[in-house]
Amino acid sequence: xxxxxxxxLAALExxxxxxxxxxxxxxxxxxxxxxxxxxxxHGEFFMLGAVLAWAxxxxxxxxxxxxxxxxxxxxxxxxxxxxxxAERLVLRRLNYNPEGTIVATIGMLYIIQQLALTxxxxxxxxVEPPFSYRILLPWFGYSGYxxxxxxxxxxxxxxxxxxxxRTRIGLIMRATQYDRETAQAxxxxxxxxxxxxxxxxAMLAAIAAVLIVPISQAHYLMGQDPLLxxxxxxxxxxxxxxxGTVVAAILIGLSDGIISMFxxxxxxxxxxxxxxxxxxxFRPQGLFGTTPR
Amino acid sequence: MRNASPAKTYALHISVIALLFALNFVLPDxxxxxxxxIMALAVFAMGYNLLFGxxxxxxxxxxxxxxxxxxxxxxxxxxxxxxxxxxxxxxxACGALLALVIGLLALRxxxxxxxxxxxxxxxxxxxxxxxxxxxxxxxQGLVIQQASRVIAIGGASFDLTDPTVRYMSALALFSIIxxxxxxxxxxxxxxxxxxxxxxxxxxxMLGYDTVAxxxxxxxxxxxxxxxxxxxxxLLFGxxxxxxxxVQYSILPLLWVLLGGAxxxxxxxxxxxFMYYVTDITSGFTSAYLLIVGVALxxxxxxxxxxxxxxxxERWLRWLP
Numbered sequence: 001x002x003x004x005x006x007x008x009l010a011a012l013e014x015x016x017x018x019x020x021x022x023x024x025x026x027x028x029x030x031x032x033x034x035x036x037x038x039x040x041x042h043g044e045f046f047m048l049g050a051v052l053a054w055a056x057x058x059x060x061x062x063x064x065x066x067x068x069x070x071x072x073x074x075x076x077x078x079x080x081x082x083x084x085x086a087e088r089l090v091l092r093r094l095n096y097n098p099e100g101t102i103v104a105t106i107g108m109l110y111i112i113q114q115l116a117l118t119x120x121x122x123x124x125x126x127v128e129p130p131f132s133y134r135i136l137l138p139w140f141g142y143s144g145y146x147x148x149x150x151x152x153x154x155x156x157x158x159x160x161x162x163x164x165x166r167t168r169i170g171l172i173m174r175a176t177q178y179d180r181e182t183a184q185a186x187x188x189x190x191x192x193x194x195x196x197x198x199x200x201x202a203m204l205a206a207i208a209a210v211l212i213v214p215i216s217q218a219h220y221l222m223g224q225d226p227l228l229x230x231x232x233x234x235x236x237x238x239x240x241x242x243x244g245t246v247v248a249a250i251l252i253g254l255s256d257g258i259i260s261m262f263x264x265x266x267x268x269x270x271x272x273x274x275x276x277x278x279x280x281x282f283r284p285q286g287l288f289g290t291t292p293r
Numbered sequence: 294m295r296n297a298s299p300a301k302t303y304a305l306h307i308s309v310i311a312l313l314f315a316l317n318f319v320l321p322d323x324x325x326x327x328x329x330x331i332m333a334l335a336v337f338a339m340g341y342n343l344l345f346g347x348x349x350x351x352x353x354x355x356x357x358x359x360x361x362x363x364x365x366x367x368x369x370x371x372x373x374x375x376x377x378x379x380x381x382x383x384x385x386a387c388g389a390l391l392a393l394v395i396g397l398l399a400l401r402x403x404x405x406x407x408x409x410x411x412x413x414x415x416x417x418x419x420x421x422x423x424x425x426x427x428x429x430x431x432x433q434g435l436v437i438q439q440a441s442r443v444i445a446i447g448g449a450s451f452d453l454t455d456p457t458v459r460y461m462s463a464l465a466l467f468s469i470i471x472x473x474x475x476x477x478x479x480x481x482x483x484x485x486x487x488x489x490x491x492x493x494x495x496x497x498m499l500g501y502d503t504v505a506x507x508x509x510x511x512x513x514x515x516x517x518x519x520x521x522x523x524x525x526x527l528l529f530g531x532x533x534x535x536x537x538x539v540q541y542s543i544l545p546l547l548w549v550l551l552g553g554a555x556x557x558x559x560x561x562x563x564x565x566f567m568y569y570v571t572d573i574t575s576g577f578t579s580a581y582l583l584i585v586g587v588a589l590x591x592x593x594x595x596x597x598x599x600x601x602x603x604x605x606e607r608w609l610r611w612l613p
Binding site for chain 2: 036038090093094098099100102103104106107108109110111113114115117118228231235264266267269270273274276277278280281282284
């Protein structure tokens with residue numbers, strides 16, 4: 001294969017990574033933006049989504065598409081429920097204190113990971129894709145499912161954007177994000193908004209995981225890379241900026257795909273992490289974010 | 294601490310050291326080995342506590358300082374054939390230098406950004422160890438042979454693989470660092486650190502250079518953690534990339550929270566307690582991470598001051 005098609009393949013792979021990353025990072029960004037909570041367990045919600053998707057799709061017999069659609073509905077709902085319980089039992093009691101919540105979500109990370117290992121096991125298991133149509137390009141065939149992941153992610157991002165900017169719920173969320181106390185004074189049930197945002201953030205990660213699990217298998221340690229990459233995306237995009245998150249996800253996904261195809265994946269990660277640390281040190285508001293108040 | 298007579302606090306710390314010394318002759322073999330390990334790791338926790346407890350800077354990347362010491366000592370012995378004392382100094386120097394660089398960069402941020410930046414630098418350090426697997430042994434790690442773990446002073450030679458020598462070496466390091474932290478905490482510098490934790494703006498207004506003080510604390514903390522890592526490599530003869538992973542950044546936080554942040558003896562108590570809880574429960578279940586997770590959540594929810602912190606609040610106001 002020549003350089004051009006090779007690059008195209010790398011870019012397509014990168015685009016799939018970007019699509020999943022944008023959803024996961026959006027969840028992290030929402031939770032941080034509205035609640036000021038750094039959710040270290042975010043990657044584990046992602047993993048939980050994938051593992052539950054496997055469980056649901058194996059429990060349902062028949063055409064793989066039926067199992068997949070069921071997983072796409074049930075797994076995020078269950079993950080959202082887990083997040084809701086965690087929020088109610090732990091984060092609320094800590095009064096969303098930034099340092100306390102980091103330690104607590106580290107605890108959640110270990111608990112979820114260990115429970116997945118105990119009940120799901122150390123194996124990586126696949127989920128069958130709902131359809132296996134291959135798009136034939138002049139140089140190589142490409143999985144139609146992978147491209148549909150990109151489309152699904154784009155649709156979800158647009159929906160989230162519409163909800164945030166055009167609906168009353170979005171308005172309430174933005175008001176809470178802007179000034180918690182004033183919002184409360186205006187009768188906004190801040191605690192319920194927080195619980196909802198935490199659950200939605202986890203569900204976005206779970207949806208991303210269900211989408212990716214037919215491509216890469218479900219494994220109990222699969223939450224670590226998305227967590228780190230989401231942090232990177234959220235920081236580069238600027239905290240709480242939806243547009244920045246999407247742009248950064250595409251940037252990171254593409255460069256990750258291209259660098260790891262031509263160089264070592266470890267080197268790609270080293271460079272990305274170092275660049276982000278430097279961004280955070282020298283431009284803490286992110287590349288697209290505005291200066292915090 | 295306010296009404297503490299220095300004699301009383303020093304007497305307490307000396308008696309803890311004496312108790313640990315006596316335990317060497319009482320403990321069965323297995324627990325003697327475990328205690329040596331705990332004392333070496335308690336040094337790690339003390340280094341972490343200096344920054345987290347006293348300055349209030351929560352780092353999520355201290356595994357890099359520990360493993361800088363670990364690899365600084367381990368690689369010089371393994372590749373260059375250095376002796377134990379030189380290798381130990383090399384390990385501490387690596388940690389201090391790394392802490393200086395990281396401190397200069399990371400201290401430009403504060404709060405949540407500081408935690409994430411330190412975590413990311415630690416991740417880069419971890420990935421670099423994997424990337425240079427040809428020298429570091431990657432995730433397989435390297436085993437340092439017994440022959441290169443002997444200290445020769447004058448005519449006598451001490452074999453660090455001998456249980457008693459190992460226990461005493463760990464105790465010596467632990468005692469030095471314990472007394473040093475005690476002295477630092479009671480000094481003017483220590484009080485400035487606490488002032489920064491309580492209100493940085495006010496401390497700055499009073500004329501203290503808070504950045505320089507914080508940087509000094511980061512370097513001291515890094516050097517102490519590196520000393521722990523270097524000792525760990527030399528005493529137990531193994532260096533591996535798992536010591537640089539995120540988990541080893543979380544563990545000192547857990548130990549310090551459990552024992553009591555900003556208490557001099559808390560790190561030892563936390564490490565001891567957690568090690569034995571893990572050791573006992575691993576007899577029933579392999580799910581030791583579950584216990585770490587539950588412990589972390591219960592601690593921040595119900596005992597944010599830790600064991601010794603709660604004791605100090607209730608009964609012993611003079612504890613340092």
